[in-house]
Amino acid sequence: MGGPGDAGRADLPLGIDEVGSLAASIVQNVETVIAGKREAITAALTVLLAEGHLLIEDVPGVGKTMLAKALARSVDASVSRIQFTPDLLPSDVTGVSVFDQSTRHFEFKRGPVFANLVIGDEINRASPKTQSALLECMEEGQVTADGTTYVLAQPFTVVATQNPVEMEGTYPLPEAQRDRFMARVSMGYPSPADEIAMLSTRETSSPLDRLEPVVSLAELRDMIQAVQHVFTSQPVKEYAVQLARATREDRQLRLGASPRATLQLIRAAKAHAAMHGRDFVLPDDVDALAVPVLAHRLVPTSRAIGAHDRDSGPLIDAIVRRIVGETPVPVGSARRS
Template sequence: MSETEGLVGTAPAMGIDEVGARAADIVRNVEAVISGKREAVTASLTVLLAEGHLLIEDVPGVGKTMLAKALARSVDCTVSRIQFTPDLLPSDVTGVSVFDQVSRRFEFKPGPVFANLVIGDEINRASPKTQSALLECMEERQVTADGTTYRLEQPFTVVATQNPVEMEGTYPLPEAQRDRFMARISMGYPATADELSMLAHRETASPLDTLEPVVSLAELRAMIVAVQHVFTSEPVKQYAVELARATRDDRQLRLGASPRATLQLIRAAKAHAAMHGRDFVLPDDVDALAVPVLAHRLVPTSRAVGGHDHDGGPLIDQIVRRILAETPVPVGSARRE
């Protein structure tokens, strides 16, 4: 069953204009908690509507987990949180089979991954073995335990936070898992005015405590279905392919974007277009998402890294922007004929 088939028939029809309006409601709701970070909030919602997975990477204390929680509370769906630690086991994530003394048989007890939105806090503090427990969940939307496959309820999105790899007690994510995240974003430090506002409004309570859902699960499913039907012209698809191929041929990169990256770039571009009230994708939608969708999948050569951190850091973003500037933008109509 495809992702679209899992949602069509259960979700009411929703027009693109309504998708944009409901998306704006979610953004405003999240911004009641996370102020001054419109780009990060919009990117997180884009990934949710594209049925992708989001990786939020930054130093401690800048609001990574708060953003994930605010997004989760803005939608009336099932939510679970996993605190990744060095002693966390794969079964603590996916679930475990327990022997029932009454029935005299093993019964599967689902883990926290069985939710519509899973918050993985500090994912790179767990061992690579435990991190890899999410591979099947994130790509195939299922869990296999003791030879039995259990489907995850749609929609299914993982929002993971992680500290920079150089920090004490962290493990780099395997490349296979990084590639399963549709996008990676950073929060950055707040502006002075936003930080002063935070001090004024959070002395006695957190605004997260009073945050209420603004979209139901049925509405979210309808939004996702509408996004999946956004039109992408052949020139725009070709443009995305050319961007991905350029990363594979770039002399500063030893690992370029995978075909999965191209597919997810188009899916994210569809969500971006729908959030802006369009039922067709423009090259501008692809450009807006190229860095968050492609950068975390790329690995620079040792010569290119130079004085940068070991996974490229800002250098990778610069390379993606250069590739964007060097790749010809398609000319012609992006609308449905």
């Protein structure tokens, strides 16, 4: 842990140990609904504490929306859900101005995006125009309508689910939209034992109905504030930049990680460190999040796609793991001096 001279931390409402304890409570609470998916649950909570946005991608029926709902119900915050469909309009997401006959003025009716945690279900089934309605919200935390800017609730996190782009009725998310998401995770199919247990626990009702919040909104804000004060040494920052630059220069990629990706990688690493009871970031924190934070932003070359063996797993994930393995780990201390 950090030593003497940790200026600016003494007045924090929560210590790092408390952040780790509350984070463990949230993970355990979500696991009562989704068993055997601790990695995905931890990644989702990491994004929430880092004030980012999460994209959950997988085939239908594996628990994408269930994960988003369980995380939302574990925190006592305002939650809204948007079911994205081809006929959904941008105003259905952000809100619309309605003329009030009594006042003779237009009144802005806020849309479902005005919540602490917004669940966007099957986001890639909506048109690109509607998808883009989330861009300003996700990046700037505000909505602009009829020349007026409305600030969104804080903290604000979008947890969006999407089906693979090969599936019927989907619109691929453009690069600009994908870059707004801090991380992307996949659920995967459950193990046989977990699937058998699911048949027993959900035979008559959903465990989601019995889920209660374990963290208040005030505690969540305190956790986020504590994460912001996690220390990142210069060598670790340089390491993150080296990883991002390596993606831009890799021969198998035609689009590498953006500077926003580097920033979000460090923010996620700080949350990861805090969840593990540390007030400083290690290179291991960066390595653990390199695939979920970077992979969805990268675009492979046609040659790389043609040469890839699909049985070996997702191409982009393999490229990121190779880059992490080839990038020298900093030798300098990660702790405060």
